Amino acid sequence: MAVSLRDVPVIFEYVGQTESSQQVEIRARVNGFLEERVYKEGSMVHAGDVMFRMDRKPFEAALDAAQAEFNQQRARLDTAQANLNRVRPLAAKNALSQKDLDDATGQQQAAAAAVEQARADVTSAQLNLGYTTITSPVTGLSSFAKKQDGSYIDSANSLLTYVAKLDPMWVNFALSENELLRLREQTTSGALKLPALGMLEVEIVLADGSVFPLRGRITFSDASLNTETGTYLVRAVFDNQEGLLRPGQFVRVKVSGAERAKAISVPQEAVQQGEQGSFVWTVTAEGKAQPRLVETGEWNGTDWVVNSGLHAGDQVIVDNFIRLAPGAPVKAHPAKLPAVAAPKAVAKQGNGGAANTTPSPGGAPSAQAHAGAKAALLFEVGSAQISEDAASQLAPIAAQLHGAASARAVISGYADASGSHEANLKLAAARAKAVRSALLVAGVAEDRIELRPPADITAGTKDEARRVEVTVVPAGKPAAAREAQ
Template identity: 45%
Template sequence: MIHPLSVHSRFSIRPLILTGLAALLVAGCGKGDGKGAGGPGGMFGGPASVAITTVQPETLPLMQEYTAQIQGSREVEVRARVTGILLKRNYSEGAAVKAGQSLFTIDPAPFAAAQARADADVAAADARYAQAKREAMRIKPLIESRAVSQKEFDDAVSAEAIAAADLQAAKARSKEAQLNLGWTRVESPISGVTSRALKSEGSLVSGPDVLLTTVTQVNPAHVLFGISDNERLKLHNEVEAGRLRWPQGGRFKVTVTLADGSEYAKTGMTDFNDIRISQDTGTSEARAEIPNPDGLLHSGEFVRVRLEGAMRERAFKVPQRAVLEGPQGKFVFVVDKDSKAEMRNVDAGEWNGQDVIVTKGLKAGDQVIVDGLLKLGPGAPVKIDTAPKTSAPASEAQPAVKKGG
């Protein structure tokens, strides 16, 4: 199961006056009778006029974003299996090649000569074996009539067996010479796109020690991204608590955003999550596979990926401007049963359209104050404004949640 990294919600810099006010509100919320700086009558005298939204728990999709890197689904190093002089390059650098296509030719002349010698050795061994076999056949009836000694018969049988073994060894050397001659044709092991040649014609290639080029299979492509161990554990706890539900099979739909901000037309699915945690980055590697028929995605390219499929259970959507941030974290104001402003600490997650997802701190039916926040303090009396508002005044503009990396 993949436990992907949740998107961090960050809030933009608030105007100086609002920042100072938030600090004062939080500083006073733990004193006295709970009315704090807002006390009866509010901060500016009389109930403050506010606009509210009544929240209800919902099942909402969890959107996760990561910085990722494209990698070919298969990347192989092309190396010669024999030592020799590089005679010819048989491909265009950067071109697509098929599996089995010849990429380089090693000078085959020495290997052809070696195979000829090996074939001659096979012929000689075959002749010796045939002679030993005939000799054993001649002696066999003689031993029955005791015309020859048992030792002579045994020597003939042994000579036949030794000749047969010598023939097998010669055939093996011939097969080896044939393989070496074939390996002078360096082939691509997979279909893909080639990189530049690292050795030019005339170079001495010392077998597998020398890298000649690489071939990358770009369709499909792999998308690699890191999942913070801290966030993985956090989301695991939310799953255990029933606040988060993974997609079936733990596979997420993946959408790629390119470097220019455009969205890649094809989507893919996650297919791997490493159980190991990197000691250098504190993350575990996850991978998705995505179609790349046109080769638009290049190996090594940095992109952003969005994962879809997880669902938040019993979550709340709150307008961005209603969520404030103070020294003790994020909070909202709600209208309590006495029509006073109550400050409520919340856990705010990712965006959902123009709303922020709140996972803890609210309950069904809470009346969250979304406008008129500058006039409030904890315990301040409020009056709910039922007149519709098209937008918040500029002086009351609240910070927007931004997507994290």
């Protein structure tokens, strides 16, 4: 295969741990004896559900005493008010001294203040009585009870249990200081293209190797370095309505959405290991095999990204290594794409029928194979990651383009029928770029791929609104005709 420079999707992998988005301590707010645990340990509880009850009798007695004190103070206020009403006219006629009026006024005001104090004591007693019934403030998964029935609870041992909210779920992972500096350097130099923070897509792999079905988004990155670990905290948020994720799980985090600009990638089987490190076999201008030391980076699907050692135009051998030796003459043939399954029924075909991909006698697809063939690749809701099904639909399109050097691929992205218009536009563009990157990885030249902005974001059904259409257009066809395809 001929090495070419192209934008290659990059997936960063980290080790992460799940965390509840809201873990609440359930504590007793008054001192007393724990009478009853109401909830079932480890069960889901809803906001407002009763979890514990404390002995109410001392608090009911305290409320009755506060109410009685309030009534007593109100009676004293009534007496003080009546006395002031009698003294005030007599003092106005000089029948009583000013001191008598001042004393009556002071007694009335003191009684009024005592009533307010008694009213506050009643409110406090009512609150304390209400605190004997302990409820959950959030909906989530309950933990075990830390105190058993009959235990005396005070401020020193008030923690009764926890409730952890499961939806949404946080996944925390860390970037080392060196990793962050390297990313900044590559981004500044243009070697790495990073989207906005909210457009990075996160996938997690569970301990058994299964992939969590929903994708997440990065919503938070710590501004300061953790001096104990030398890392920066990054957090992704996942919808978890089914409760499949639980707090404390260790997961493998895959962050996608970035692209390595003008990178070189070769199939994994082309990279071999020798005494001096990784190397590939190349074909010189004289038609001889020559090993070339390379520095590999991350994986991109089934390819290695090569950081150094190869240049655009180099011929890399991807098969039949057994007979190779330095300087051995070789007869090179262009590598062919591996055979793939036929597109599934979800793919739309142009011209009212299925695209004809029957090989011509020479082994390449016939002209009918690329005369207006079209496929519609469906993406998961909110995702710009190409699935295996979509990749299987895209492989025949790439094969058709290889068989017709003059044909072009026209890509039009759509987006989900929900969400803001701006978010839909960004998602549609990200999906179209993902398809373009897949075609570039398959060996299609960049100048043969036309990436169009989405013309209609939410047209059609919900399935149609999350598609990317890829149309093979023969060279020389008028733009209007290509648009009609």
